[in-house]
Amino acid sequence: MSKSLLYDATLCIGCKQCEAGCAEQNHLPYNERIAAEEVTSDHKFTTVMAKDDKYMRRLCMHCQDPACASVCPVGALRKTEAGPVVYEEARCMGCRYCMAACPFSVPKYEWSKVLPKVQKCVMCPDRIAAGKQTACAEACPTGATKFGERDELIREAQERLRANPGNYAPHVFGINEVGGTSVLLLSSLPFEQWGIRIAELPKDPLPLYTYRVLSRIPDFVPLGGMVLGGVWWITHRRDEVAEAEARERAEKEARKNGGAR
C-alpha cells in the first residue's frame, strides 16, 4: 500500500503550479527568478523543464529501495511504508554519501551555509499521513501530476501508453528502474533528451551492489581471526620447537659429557 505520483508530460502545460505549491509547502522562497531555474537545488525541490511545448518534471523519485537511505551511515534518510523517502536533519552529519550515491542526483546540499543540511523533495509525508495528496498533485490544474496507489498508477500509465502510443516515448519510467520508484514518468520526448539515461540505470536496486559485499563481513571477522591466529600459532610454534630441540640437544650433550667423565 505505498503511495506514488504519476507525471504525464502530455497533460502538462508548463504552468509551474507544482513548483509554487511545493515551495509553499516546504517554506521555500518562490518568485519569477526561481521559477526560471530549470534545475532542482537546495531551494527548489521540483522543477518543470521545457523544450518548446514539451515538458518534463523532475523531483525525488522516491525509490522503492533507495540508494540514499542505504548508504546513510546514521539513518538520516529513510523509506517509509507510505512511500516517501524522508530526511531527519538531526541525525545528519553531512558526509554527503547520499548525494554521491543517488542515481538521479536528487539530494542537494546547502553549500552556502555554515551548518548545512541536505535538501530534497520528501513527498509531503505529513499531508499523506493526514490522508491528503501531495502539494504538487493538489496544485496541478490539468492532472499531469496524479497522486495515488503505486499499483493503480502503474496500471493507468500502461493503459495511457497503450491507448495513445503515438504521443509517448514507449516507456513508463519508474516501474523497473533501480528496482522501481514511487514516482512514475510518462514522457512525450525520448527520456534521454531530458537527461534521464535509462540505458545506464540498472534494473536491480542499487543497495544490492554494496550489500553483496557487506553481507560477507559477519563471516569474515571470525574466519579472518582464526586464520591469522592459526598462522601466528604455526610460525611461533616453529620457533618454540626449534628452541626446545636445541635445548634437548644441549642437555643430551651435557649428559653424554657427564657420563663420559
Add this chain to the structure above:
Amino acid sequence: MKFKFTFWKLVFAVIMVLGGYATVIRFTQGLGASTNMNDQYPWGLWIGFDVLCGVMLAAGGFTLTGAVHIFNVKRLEPIVRPTVLTAFSGYLLVSTALLYDLGRPYRIWHPLVMRNPHSVMFEVAMCVMLYTTVLSLEFSPIVLERFHLHKPLKFIKAALVPLVILGCILSTLHQSSLGTMYLIMPEKLHPFWYSPLLPVFFFISAIAVGLAMTIYESSLSSRIFGRQLELPIIRELGRILLVVLSVYAILRFEDLLHRGVLGRVLVPQYETYFFWLENLLAVIIPLILLSIRKVRTSPAGLYLTAVMVVLGFITNRLNVSITGMEGWVGRHYMPSWMEFSVTAAMVAGGFALFGLAVKHLPIFEDEHHNQQSQPAAQKGVIASVEVATNAGD
C-alpha cells in the same frame, strides 16, 4: 646544509599559513565559500585525497605489524616502529581532514549510536575508529618506554598479538570498503574503474602502497636523520612489493578483459589518459623496474620505484573518486586553492608529526648503535642484519 633546512622550514610555514587561512574560511563561511564542491561533485579533493589516499598511505601499519608479529618475518622488525608511527599519524590526519569535509563535524560521533549496518560508510566509520584505537595501543609502548612506565608496558606487550590480529582484520575491512563505497554507483563511475572487484583492488593496492611507503620512508629518514639505510630490509620489501603488484596487475587485466573494457583503453579519450597515467606509474613501470635485479637491489632504484607506486595509486584513488565521475556529470571539477592548501597542510602536518616523534621518542630501535657510526651512515653504509634482528623481541 643550513640553507636547505631554512628553505623547508619556510615552505612549511607558508603551507601552514595558507592552510590556517583556509581553515578559518571553511569553519566561518562554510563549504561553499571554501571549496569548489557542488551538488554535482559532493565529494572533492578532501574525500579523494585526504581520506581515500590518507587511509591507503597508512596501510603500512597493518601490513608490517602483520608480517612481523603474525607471519613472524623477524627481518622486518626494525622498521615496525616507524611504520606504526606513520600509520598512527596518518589516521589522526585522516580524522582531522574528515572534520573539514563533514558538513556538521561536531556530529562525527553519530555513527556510534545511530547505526545503519547497511551503509558501507557506517562500516568504514566504525573500522577507522576502532583501528585508530588499536594503532594508539600499538604505538603506546614507544611512549611508555620513553617515560619508563614498565607496568602498563607489560600489559600492552601481553596483548600485542590479539591487537595485531584485530588491526589486520579491521584494516582489511575498511581498506576494501573504501572501494565498496563506490559499488553503489555503477551508472556514474567510468568502466575503467567501476568493477565488482573494486574492494579487492583497494585492498591489494593498499598493501602495495603500505610496502612502498615503508621503502620511501626508510630511504628518506636515512637521509634526513643521518641513519643507516637498512638495505636488506628494503630489498626484502621490494621483493614482496613485486609479488603484490604482480597479483594486482593480473587481476586488473583479467577484470578489464572479462568486463569487455580492454578495447577501450586504446581509444584516445580524457579517461584513457588518466587510466594510463595511473597504471604506468602504479603497476607497469614498477613491475618492469622491480624485475631488473640491478634496480631491485639498489637503494636508488627501490626509492624511485616506491615513489612511483605511491604516486600511481594516489592517481588511482583520485581517478575513482573524481576522474571517473566527470563523464557522468558532464563537467570537470578542479579543487579550489583553499582545498589544496588544507590538503597540503595535512601532508606537511604528517611530515612534521613524524619528525617530532623521531626526535623525542625511541622510534628507531637501533639508535644507540647508530650514534657511534653516524659519519659512516651518511655514506650509506648498510646496517648489518644482526643488529636488525636483535633489536626486536
